[in-house]
Amino acid sequence: MNDPPQPLDGDPVARVVVAGASGYAGALSAQLVWRHPKLELVQATSRSDAGTPLERLYPRYRVPMTLTELDLDEIEGADAAIVAYPHAASAPVVAAMRGLGLGVVERSADFRLGDRPTYERWYAPHGEPDLLDGAVYGLPELHREKIRGAELVANPGCYPTASLLALAPLAAEGLLADVVVDAKQGVSGAGRGAGEETQYVSMDENAFAYKTGGHRHRPEIEQELDGLGNPVEVTFVPHLLPLDQGELVSCYARPTEAVDEGAVLALYRERYATEPFVRVVERPPGLRDVRDTNECHVFVTVEERGRVLIFAAIDNLWKGASSQAVQNLNLMLGLDEGMGIS
């Protein structure tokens, strides 16, 4: 069986580097770029696995390319990059790529939080604070127009993606008085370098909460709700489930005023009527419904005592990471938003 050529449809619109392509999200980004009809994958880099064929690590992705060390000289001809580095390691790489004129979608948290002290409280000293102002938070459903004009897009975390799609319609009306987000995610969310806790025998028939003292995705969620005009404190607790890909957020929102289920449902339907990747569904969504897709399925109901319950399901590696990165790249490059990820 011969290696297939990259399935391009005519000349590519952009030559793309994927940096950090040996992790789960980076590898999927590489595959999505590879099979994209208008993007050419020119390099897939890895700090830990340079020299390894990507197909050895991820056979089913079928990307016949060998991982290399990132070499800035080599990527000069490239037009854009998806950077899937860990936080703090990412910022200097992004800065260098921006210096070369590449458009960048960045997958770590380094450019998600616009407020530097907040970033530094939850993460580390920021290596490239000057770039913060120009970065756009890459949730297309909230910031589509800004992303279109952006040169540096901070791809949201998986939990904020689902949580914000669940809460945005209420927040835009200023209806959130108090929010609990109970989030549940498959093991791929812990990343490829994980340890004993994510061994098969540790996770099989298991489930547990983690980071109960505060998870870094909480300030990201609060920043965006604030941006929608509804500053609110969010209680956010993630859990790990015995499955591979998938993320479900169960949101318990006390509204600022009594709301009617019909009206809330209409609000959600109207808000998402024209969104290509968000679907308001009629029963609580299951993770299988969205696996290997860029979709988010949202279900909303109002308890008889008045609390609003919202459930949103995504694939953490797709809409929560890699396919959303390509969605952002499509917007930045003027391509159809869903190209290569539908």
Place this chain on the structure above:
Amino acid sequence: MNDPPQPLDGDPVARVVVAGASGYAGALSAQLVWRHPKLELVQATSRSDAGTPLERLYPRYRVPMTLTELDLDEIEGADAAIVAYPHAASAPVVAAMRGLGLGVVERSADFRLGDRPTYERWYAPHGEPDLLDGAVYGLPELHREKIRGAELVANPGCYPTASLLALAPLAAEGLLADVVVDAKQGVSGAGRGAGEETQYVSMDENAFAYKTGGHRHRPEIEQELDGLGNPVEVTFVPHLLPLDQGELVSCYARPTEAVDEGAVLALYRERYATEPFVRVVERPPGLRDVRDTNECHVFVTVEERGRVLIFAAIDNLWKGASSQAVQNLNLMLGLDEGMGIS
């Protein structure tokens, strides 16, 4: 390999019938009675599988007994029964057994809710309302003394068991102002007779909320919190997870007054210091920690903004059903509470 004799330790203290022994919880009850050193399993009945050896349905339980139709004449010599019938079907059987003088632990909801209208709103017309007054809610950690003197014990639902053990210390101090319980359970919780939704292919790599319009276990939780002197409205949403046995409740409680994490932790430790089956643990409990045990592991923390988070894990078939039934039976019969289930 010969069938083993029942491993009795001298003369039995009681001869026990398990009615409804073909379902998951009933079968495990039969096994726990079978291997109990002081209980003799005299009959295991089933409406749907009479005539089938219990070992064919549940090979690993190793109970060499054939399921029979329930015949009230045949159980006259028995001392006690565990009844694992569906609600509504259970009440008349319990009444008949009580008429024969048997002590009964009942596994459906028919005697859990002391308030008949509440029962009838959530379930069905009650067939034996006269028995309601004499029934004791069988959560030993709340009602141990009453259970000791009871002749009819209503074994709690699995979700109330974990939820109440998570919330009782706060409720006893009147500290609960508002509670969200996000509950997660393995597929065995849906019962043996389940349909397409619980097929392997449906549940594998899946997770979802269900009964978002109100689950029957909510009034049960509220009744007991009320009984502890802390009437409070509870938002309760169950989820199904891709695993067999196990249940995790994540409770988000807004306290009636500011509380200190150290004080809350001390409260929990003191409350459960002498409880044989509740353990206050130092990190969020995982379902594997309690699988196939009668234990409940509880973790409590206070968010920096003041919400109290409590996580409790049990095995839904054990502490959430069958081993708790035996725990109750032990108490009723004056045996050591943990006999046969430790």
Place this chain on the structure above:
Amino acid sequence: MNDPPQPLDGDPVARVVVAGASGYAGALSAQLVWRHPKLELVQATSRSDAGTPLERLYPRYRVPMTLTELDLDEIEGADAAIVAYPHAASAPVVAAMRGLGLGVVERSADFRLGDRPTYERWYAPHGEPDLLDGAVYGLPELHREKIRGAELVANPGCYPTASLLALAPLAAEGLLADVVVDAKQGVSGAGRGAGEETQYVSMDENAFAYKTGGHRHRPEIEQELDGLGNPVEVTFVPHLLPLDQGELVSCYARPTEAVDEGAVLALYRERYATEPFVRVVERPPGLRDVRDTNECHVFVTVEERGRVLIFAAIDNLWKGASSQAVQNLNLMLGLDEGMGIS
């Protein structure tokens, strides 16, 4: 979110009916036809679920079409069909469709066995024996040219697909003296209408052999090995594994003469060098490597004592069923063989 239009690339080459689209394989066939750039899905039928939107049963397939009863009058304008009916029920439907001039790929066993008595021994009286002669066994790697000219193609069973791809290179050289095939498959292989044995709680943490008295796929394997000029008795035992999609066959072949590992490996590499969907790999293939693909990964080695061991992995729903059906349809219609399934 609006329903997407069918993603056709210009005018369709053929209008296709999928009959029996509510089962696992039929539904995937419908999805593959739906997203195929040159096939138009004109009808998806179901005997049991007519009236149900396909998306309610299989949300992630995103096929916005409602299942209908099969109505032969309605499909007159169609060019081709994939029939995913159970055996015996399939033959008359196929006959009717052939009468209307449709090219048919048939998914049951009704036209796989060219020898009617063999069929009738393993299945049932044959309803349309006159069609047997014209049917082509649809394993493209063995019968590509015949499939190109065929109007009725019998899509192979999942086990024969993997087993034959594992054994064909040796059989073509007459090297098989004795073969044991130990086959392992995920639960989707048992089909959607399965019962208690395939419930989540039954299969979780489980694995077992079944049909140890003889499985219907054995004569199909033997027929094709015979056709390659190497008649041989095959011991074939299938097992069920706790996973969704995937099939692994482990073949233990005693050769007719001593063979050298290097020569055997060269034989396999040469045989499959130009095959678009068979890959000779360097270590035993895992099911994850081929999930959701039309690929077959084959690994071959020779034991120091002379037995040849061959391992082949496919996705039972893809190459073992639905994508292979589309591969056959592509060939019949003169399209690129991998269109819509790569």
Place this chain on the structure above:
Amino acid sequence: MNDPPQPLDGDPVARVVVAGASGYAGALSAQLVWRHPKLELVQATSRSDAGTPLERLYPRYRVPMTLTELDLDEIEGADAAIVAYPHAASAPVVAAMRGLGLGVVERSADFRLGDRPTYERWYAPHGEPDLLDGAVYGLPELHREKIRGAELVANPGCYPTASLLALAPLAAEGLLADVVVDAKQGVSGAGRGAGEETQYVSMDENAFAYKTGGHRHRPEIEQELDGLGNPVEVTFVPHLLPLDQGELVSCYARPTEAVDEGAVLALYRERYATEPFVRVVERPPGLRDVRDTNECHVFVTVEERGRVLIFAAIDNLWKGASSQAVQNLNLMLGLDEGMGIS
């Protein structure tokens, strides 16, 4: 909740050390000794986790003891030991313990192969060859009397345990002409220190063969078949399955002469009629049937063309490792063979 005292039934018969108690099999051995009515667990040692409470690593085992470094001075008062060290590391520890007069059940391969060159071909130079002669192969169903009198018992590997129980009745009659063993095991079989291949995300929805070039358990199986008077070459290939505990061997045996299914079944039933832990069952055994038990379930059938098919299921951590070690210890100490493991 207070730590429970060790549940001893009167004075212990023996004081037992478990060395290497941080791995999966060692930890389960410690638990089985802990809960054993006549054995006192005096020390649980670990090279990598000394100082860690065993309950932190394995909460559900509930052994309230802290792992220590192995200190030979400290174990002088002990009577026996279970040693769960890796091969080569085990031999000197065993020698030292034997020097102190302890009876030893050894879990590595260091004393399983009586033939030193065979050991050294598959493993490493042998550190204590003088002890080989006195070691007894600890499969009670084959060597019960010798184990009773032994002071050093080599606990069998998990694969040989199931394979030999599957094949011994035929081997004892000299009926095996050719054997293929296709073995399948859960991930715990790979041990606790495993790497990326045994991460949840790597194994989920996966299955594959490994060690296809020859597994170390093959000479162990052949040694014992030879000892039964039926020297035969065995093709042995192990596979990893996506589950925690459990092992299934599917054996394909060509008999030396034609055999009748009824006669073979009678042979198996008679052979195992009085065995407390082997059960000849009526359908192919599933892994769930034997999980968390010391049992082996065996199913045998004869193919119409004459091959004998035997399927045996065990729990790889129980009968395949830890509970069999206790079974051996019981025999060595003159206790009831099934004490503490039934």
